Amino acid sequence: MNEFLTSMIDLMIVAIAVALVARRLRLPYTVGLVVAGIGLALSPINPGLVLTHNVIFELILPPLLFEAAINIQWKELQQDALPILTLAIVGTLLAAAAVTLAFHFLLGWPLKPAMMFGVLIAATDPVAVIAMFKDNGVHGRLRLLVESESLLNDGVAAVLFALVLAWVQASGQAHLGTGQIAGLLAVTVGGGIVTGAVCAGLAIMLIRRTTDHLVESTVTTILAYGSFLLAERFNCSGVLATVTAGLLMGNLGLAPVSKYGHSVTDKGREFTLALWDFLAFIANSFVFLLIGITVAKIPFHDLGDKALSFDIIVVLISRALTVYPLSMLFRRSPWSIPTKFQHVLWWGGLRGALGLALALSLPSALEMRNQVLIATFGVVVFSVVVQGLTMPLLLRGLGITQNR
Template identity: 55%
Template sequence: MDVLVFRALGLLGLAILVALAARRLRLPYTVGLVLAGAALAFFRVDSGLTLTHDLIFDVVLPPLLFEAALNIRWGEFRRDLVPVLALSTVGVLLCAAAVASGLVWGLGWQVEPALAFGALIAATDPIAVVALLRETGVTGRIRLLIEAESLVNDGAAAVLFTLVLAWAAHDAGAAGGPLAVVRALAEIAGGGVLVGVVVGLAAVAIAGASDDHLVETALTAVAAFGSFLVAERLGASGVLATVAAGIVMGNLGVLGARDGLEPALTPHGRTFVLGFWEFAAFLANSLVFLLIGSAMATIDFAREGWRALALAVLFALAGRAIAVYPVCLAFARTRWAVPANEQHLLWWGGLRGALALALALALPPHIPQRDDILICAFAVVAFSVIVQGLTAPFLLRVLKIGPPAAQTD
């Protein structure tokens, strides 16, 4: 126990140093964490933790998703629900198909692993995207579009990934026709939203009967992790469940005053809850990006070949472009039109991160080219977090998006 506590304190201390250094050097905090994690692995410093699917899903995702969803106002989200859903469903399918086609024709991959990789890399990662938006200070409608899409598109990606794995295993019952796809979407995405709404409403109702800020905060923690675990146990999307619970609790319990609703939580409870989840998100972000850096340092990228890795990154970028621009074009003459400069940010700011790695790490051993998928997933995430993360502030100035200070520096 003493060793575990010492290692946890060591990681927290490192995260604090990285945060201070990143602010002084004006570098994205997430990039600094990844580089620090890689340095730990290079110097063979054992952190006592390794990046696994269970760690990402059970420990890291719930607090990060809940904290982001807690600050989304339903009125703003509802106004852009149609383009968000289009990007999260049609966009995911277009991206996965484009990436898989590129791997088959450009690298000679088999169809099954190519589709599996396309599915896991199609969804933007809510962890990386939310961190990027926070660091760059992006606000307004474009922030809502990018953040909401990253929180929602996991449902479609999870359905697609599950169906691809079932098809690759020649399970005709699980990977049936269009009706099977609709049923799977209803069960995974719809079930996740339903669980989140029910858990969120229950937590708000109980919180309304208490005036203790500690009890109120404890209820939000139960809602965040409980909705995720219950949904996953039922075969639904834990990500969408936590997002739904966060939106319900945020709008009915914390943010309701601006929308004409009386918040269920006490004034002190609302302030305490927001501060608590901001700190929890900082801890989760620090942990996951340090571990991503450590894991990347142990991957033998040379085995795959630098040409193959470069093409995998290009296919991922091209797939994201195919997901963004045609979908936005469909809304060009509607009230949901997205300006061209914001479309460019949707494309370049659609980062891949821990979510893609979690799906890749969960691939069954019998999947052909499993090691190729894992190596290419780490390569795309490394490029996304480091290169796209580092260049995002410059892109914001070029596109004239973000706080006035960021545009005139």
């Protein structure tokens, strides 16, 4: 226990140092964390923490998803609901299919590992995107489009992963019929949404019965983790549960006044939003430091330089094949997406925590599991470092932000 606390304190000290240096050098914070993590792994210092599926899913993901969700407003989301849902649902399916086909037919991977990689790498990371936009002062419709699509995309990717994993594990043992797939989909999606909604409803009822801002904030903390863990306990989507809970809490529980009446107090709202900003900072710091620490120990040579380059190129192309064609569907509609916004949606589709968590959760018996894991880490590092570093340049080049 003492070693665990010491390791966490050490990582927080490093995170503070990185935040100060990154702000001074005007570098993306997440990039600095990954680089610092690599440096820690190569130094005599041993942080003592390891990036595992449980660490990401049970400790890091809930606060990151919840913090992102509570800051999305219904009114703004409804205005662009159709393009956001199209990009998040259809786009994720297309991206996963494109990567699967490329890896199976061009790289020669067996279908099962190709499908697993295609699905998990389709998950974009709202955390990295939100942090990047905050650093560069991006607001308005572009921020809503990118953040909302990225957040909902995570839920879709997590559900697809569960379905594909069930199919892979059932192969050779029993035929997974259409009815079973539909049932699994209903449980995973419907169960996740219902769990999040019920938990949020109970939390809002509790908040309305107190004026203590500490109690109000504690309730939201229990909601974020409780909805996730409860959904996962019953084989539902914890990602969808927490996102649903966050959206409802942000728009009903933390709203000053809604048609349902008063909810949280003014002091409670201010304190709760500040608390979640802090918790997201801590979780964000841990995950990207641990990514750097883990990446330094990954044997990328086992995959091959050409194969790794192929991975990155295919993932970028698959993202382009979803963003640009789907955006064209709304060209002559009220939801038209400007071309420069499309460029940001493409290059800003960073990969991160969820993709790694899904890769780390793959069963050890899965064919080519190590190659899938190595490819995932390679794409994530390229995404965070290269795309993260060049994103401010793209934003300025497109005239979206000014030199800061």
